Amino acid sequence: MTTNSTYTYQQIARAIEHLTANFREQPSLNELADKANLSEFHFQRLFTEWAGVSPKKFSQYLTLEHAKNKLRSGAPLIDVAHESGLSGTGRLHDLFVTIEGVTPGQFKQAGSGLVLSYGLFDSPFGRYVLGAINGKIALLHFLNDVDEPETILKIAWPEATLRNEPDVIKPLADQIFPVMGEFSQLPTKPLPVLLRGSVFQLKVWEALLKIPEGQLASYDQIAEAIGQPTASRAVGTAIGSNPVGYLIPCHRVIKKTGLFGGYRWGSDRKQAMLGWEAARVDQ
Template sequence: MQTASPYTYGQIAGAIEHLSAHFQEQPSLAELADRANLSEYLFQRLFSEWVGVSPKKFGQFLTLDHAKAQLRAGQSLLATAHDAGLSGTGRLHDLFVTIEGVTPGQYKQAGAGLTLTYGTFEGRFGSYVLGAIDGKVAVLQFLADTDSPEAVVRQVWPYATLNHAPAALQPLADAVFDRSSTGSLTAALLPISVLMRGSAFQLKVWEALLKIPEGALVSYDQIATAIGQPSASRAVGTAIGQNPIGYLIPCHRVIKKTGLFGGYRWGMARKQAMLGWEAAQCFG
C-alpha cells in the first residue's frame, strides 16, 4: 500500500485547512505550494497522489454548496441504506464490516482477560494506531505527534493485556485502507469485523454510521431519526464523538444540518481530507 509520510501529511493537511478557510477566494496553485514550502510541480503531484484529485478539484468538494447538496440527499441515501441493510455501493458494505458489541460482563471488565494486539501505521490520512482482539478491530485512532499509542489504546481498553506486534496486523491495516490502482476496492480485501465496547445507545449510533454510503453526508438529526430517537440529536453527537474506531466507523460523514462540517476528534483537516477524497472517488 502506498502511504504518505508524516511530513507529507502535515504539508497537505495545512493546504486543506487553507483551502477550507479560503475556498471562496479560490487560492492559486502557486499560493498553496508556497504555503507548503514546495514547488508548484511537486505540490501538485503530492497533493494529487495523497488526495486523489487536483487541489482545484478538491477545493470544489469543500464548498458549502456541495456539502449542503449532499446533506439534502443524505436522508434518502440513509433511508435506502437502511432498507437494503448494507447492500448499497458504500465502501463499508464492500468490505463486509460488521459490528460486534462486547458482553455486559466484558463491558464492565474493560478488557480484563482479553489480549489486544496493536501497532502504529502510516496511512492516507496520517499516522494511526490499530488494535485488534481475536482478529477483530478494537481500536483505530489517528495520532497527534505527542500521542502515545499505548496510552490511546488504554483509554478504550484499560485492562486488556497489550501485545505490540504491528507485523501481525499488516494484513488488517491493508484491508482498512488499500485500494486498487483504478480507485476501486481491491477484490481480495478481507472481511472486517469490529469489536466495540460501548453502551446500547452508543452501539445503535455506531451501527447507523455504517449505513451511510461513501460520498454521502448526513446530519446529527438524521442519525437520531434513523435510530428511532429523533429528539436525541445532542446525545447522538456525544456518541459520535466517542467513536473509538475512526474511518471504518465513518463519523466523519456526519455534519451539521446547516451544511457546515462541524468538529472532529482527530482534527478538522483530517475530516475534510476524508470527505474530499471520498467525494472525489464518488463524484470526480
Template sequence: MTTDSTYTYQQIARAIEHLTTHYREQPSLSELAEKANLSEFHFQRLFTEWAGVSPKKFSQYLTLEHAKTRLRNGAPLIDAAYDAGLSGTGRLHDLFVTIEGVTPGQFKQAGSGITLTYAVFDSPFGQYVLGAINATTVGRKIALLHFLHEDDNPETILTAAWPEASLSYDSDLLQPFANQIFPASDNTVSGQAPQPLSVLLRGSAFQLKVWEALLKIPEGQLASYDQIAEFIGQPTASRAVGTAIGSNPVGYLIPCHRVIKKTGLFGGYRWGAERKQAMLGWEAARIDGN
C-alpha cells in the first residue's frame, strides 16, 4: 500500500536522481518539477518541506567538491565521537545505538524460541520493514531495518535474514521504535535525550567491527572506505570493509550511507543510490540549518 508520505518520497527521489545525474548542467526548476510530475510551484514547496532547503541548495550538498570537503573534515570528528562514546554529534537524529554482536553459531546455540516481530512503517526515505527479536535470552532488540522497493515482500526479506525465527506482525509493539528512529518532530520531549536503541547483529567478528565503526560517523559527515579500514586497524582491507558495509542489516541506524569513495563519489547503496543521496542531502541540510 502506497501512503501519501511514501508517494512524496517517490516524487522527490525521481527529482534527486535527475539532479545528481545532471548536476553539472545545473538542471532548472522546471526540469526537476517535470521529473516529479508536479508544477514548479508545488515541486518547490514539496521539496523544501521535505528537505528543509530549496532544490538549488540541496544540489550543492550533492556535488563532488562538497563531498570532498566533508571527507576532509570527517576523520577528526569520527575520532572525537569515538572518544566521547557517542554514535554521532548531530543534533537532530543523534540516536544512541548500542550493539550486541553475536556470531551465527553463538546465536544458534541460544536461539530456541526466537520470535521476530515485524511491521512496515513510513520514513522520509520511503517505506521500510522493521524487525525486532523477542526472546528470553536476548530481550527485545532491533534486528533488521530494510528499506522497501516497490515489489519487495517483507516476509521474504525477514525469512532470508533470520531463517530460524517465527514471524509475528505487530505494528503497535514496534511503533515506539519507529517513533524514535524517524520522529515526527525534531524536538525531544521535555528536552530529554532519546532512550538508547539496542540492536542485535549477527555477523563475523570483522563485520561487527565495521558496523560498530559506522556508528562513530557523525550525522552530516562522511567517511571513506579507506578511513573506516584505518579506523578498525586494518588499513589494507578497504575492499572487505566495502563488502561488510554492503551487508549491513540495519539501514540508517547503522549509517552505512555516510561512507563514500575517497574520490568523493557517493558510490552504490544496498537500498538504491538515489536513497543514499537523499539521506546525505537531507542530513546535510539539517546540520547546516542548526
C-alpha cells in the first residue's frame, strides 16, 4: 500500500459521502466526479480500481434494501453463545485472526515491562496507526487530520513503553490489507490479536469475528449471540470501544432497521468498508 492510496481514499470518500446521502436520487457520474475533484474519466477509473466495481454498482451496496437483505441472511451468530472461554479463532474475510483476550485485572498483574511497537501505514480506507505487543496486534486506529498517534496509543495501553518501529511490525501490516485490486490475496500466516477489555467486551468483540465478510448483523443479534438478549445498548457501547479497527469488524454491525448508524472512525469510512467488502465478495 503506497502513500498515494491514502490520497486516493480521501478523493473517493468525498464521492461516497455524497453518494450515501443522495443514493435515492442516483447521482450522475459527473456529479460524483465533481465531488472528488476529478474528470469523469479519471473518477470512473480510480473508483473502479479502488472498489473493484463501478460507482453505480457500489451505490447498490449502500441502499437500505441491500442492508436489510444482508441482515436477514446473516451468519448464525447464536452459535457463539454456546462456545466457552474468551479466546478463539475466527475466519475474517480472507484472513485468519487469532484472539488472545485479557481482562484489566489480568493485565495489571503482568503489565509492567511491556513494549508496544508501532508505525503508521496506508490502507484503502486512509492512514492508520498499528501497534503490536510481542508480535500481537494490540491496536489499529484509523487517523484523521488532528489525531496524535502516540496519544492514542498511550490511552489504549498506558503502562506500555512506546517504540516507533514501523519496520518491526510492517510484516503484520502487510497481511491486513490486500494490494489494490488483488482481491484473491491470502495471508501467509495467522494474525494474532491481543485485546484488553472486560469479560463482556471480550465476548462482544469475539462475536464480531463470526460475521463473515459481506454480511451484516444488528446490535440485537450480537446481544443474543453472547447470551444477553436484553443488552443491545451495552453491546453498542462495547462495539464503539473496539481498539482494533477492521480486523475486529465492528463496521459490520448496523441498526436492525437497516440504517448503517455511526462508527468510531467515521460513518463515511464505515460505508466505504461495507461497500468495498461487498464488492470483494461479488468477485
